[in-house]
Amino acid sequence: MGQDTKYIVGVDLGGTNIVSLLMNKRGEVLERDARLTLAKEGRERTISQITGSVSAVLEKGRELGISPDSLLGVGIGSPGPLNTKKGVIHFAPNLPGWREVPLVEILTQKLSMPVFLENDANAAALGEWWKGAGRNTSNLVLFTLGTGIGGGIIIDGEVFHGAWDTAAEVGHIIIHEEGLLCNCGTRGCLEAYASATGVVRRTVKAIKEGRETILTDWVQNRLEDITCELVYKAAQKGDKLCSWIVEETARYLGVGIASIVNILNPEVVILAGGMIKAKDLLFKPVREYAKRYALKDAIEGVSIVPAELGDDAGAIGAAATVLKRKGLL
Ligand SMILES: [Zn+2]
Numbered sequence: 001m002g003q004d005t006k007y008i009v010g011v012d013l014g015g016t017n018i019v020s021l022l023m024n025k026r027g028e029v030l031e032r033d034a035r036l037t038l039a040k041e042g043r044e045r046t047i048s049q050i051t052g053s054v055s056a057v058l059e060k061g062r063e064l065g066i067s068p069d070s071l072l073g074v075g076i077g078s079p080g081p082l083n084t085k086k087g088v089i090h091f092a093p094n095l096p097g098w099r100e101v102p103l104v105e106i107l108t109q110k111l112s113m114p115v116f117l118e119n120d121a122n123a124a125a126l127g128e129w130w131k132g133a134g135r136n137t138s139n140l141v142l143f144t145l146g147t148g149i150g151g152g153i154i155i156d157g158e159v160f161h162g163a164w165d166t167a168a169e170v171g172h173i174i175i176h177e178e179g180l181l182c183n184c185g186t187r188g189c190l191e192a193y194a195s196a197t198g199v200v201r202r203t204v205k206a207i208k209e210g211r212e213t214i215l216t217d218w219v220q221n222r223l224e225d226i227t228c229e230l231v232y233k234a235a236q237k238g239d240k241l242c243s244w245i246v247e248e249t250a251r252y253l254g255v256g257i258a259s260i261v262n263i264l265n266p267e268v269v270i271l272a273g274g275m276i277k278a279k280d281l282l283f284k285p286v287r288e289y290a291k292r293y294a295l296k297d298a299i300e301g302v303s304i305v306p307a308e309l310g311d312d313a314g315a316i317g318a319a320a321t322v323l324k325r326k327g328l329l
Pocket residue numbers: 171172182183184185186189191
């Protein structure tokens with residue numbers, strides 16, 4: 001059987017959804033399955049959702065004439081902290097009851113094929129490197145702007161894990177050493193300011209301090225209904241407070257990007273997550289601030305661009321993980 005007739009499965013294990021993709025080695029998606037993680041129903045239930053999802057894409061693959069024998073393996077992109085070499089998830093905040101779970105061992109047994117584990121944000125970075133905004137580059141940094149800020153780093157075409165798989169926590173670049181309290185327990189991390197949660201928190205604080213904004217009308221004074229998306233929408237309409245918040249967010253991101261660009265000299269910095277829907281409203285000032293704060297030689301020629309793979313980046317990168325670990329990519 002030729003090289004092109006080998007297939008891979010990539011699974012993105014999220015706190016809410018599980019996405020599985022059946023792909024060929026060229027990176028084309030052949031089949032897709034998405035289902036709920038059912039995290040609240042416990043670990044066993046979630047594991048059976050994973051195996052159910054993988055079986056579903058394999059079943060669809062069979063209809064395309066793809067035999068299970070031609071599968072190279074399954075890659076799992078999972079929240080962590082985790083150990084990629086041992087295949088163990090130490091802990092996952094969004095998966096209650098998951099402590100020291102030997103997921104690779106469990107799934108290898110249940111699926112009867114090789115299984116590989118990667119951190120979800122690393123997987124997304126690998127996905128964007130393989131088939132998205134970072135293709136044809138060797139060095140990139142991905143920032144995922146969501147409830148928190150996650151990240152992935154590719155150096156010389158390989159995921160950078162660090163000594164024990166904790167690398168690439170770009171959300172915890174400290175931008176104010178005595179600043180806002182972060183979820184990690186320390187103060188002044190980028191995540192505390194520029195995540196979607198940080199944006200909302202800063203906006204609500206400004207409103208409570210008496211700043212006026214169209215937002216209070218939009219949410220009928222229920223400040224708890226303010227979302228990051230609404231802040232950007234109001235900025236688009238020229239709202240003064242929200243425009244200032246958006247500008248300030250871009251500055252914080254620019255500072256964080258400048259720091260990592262100075263250290264790693266990537267060719268491309270990719271921003272992912274809901275916030276990138278703001279397009280130029282976000283990217284234009286982020287590029288300007290990154291340029292202002294970074295070393296000239298480092299930032300010259302760096303592209304700061306939106307992610308291209310959307311919600312499938314993690315699953316595509318998880319599939320790529322199989323090829324990487326087998327030395328085929
Ligand atoms: Zn932090």
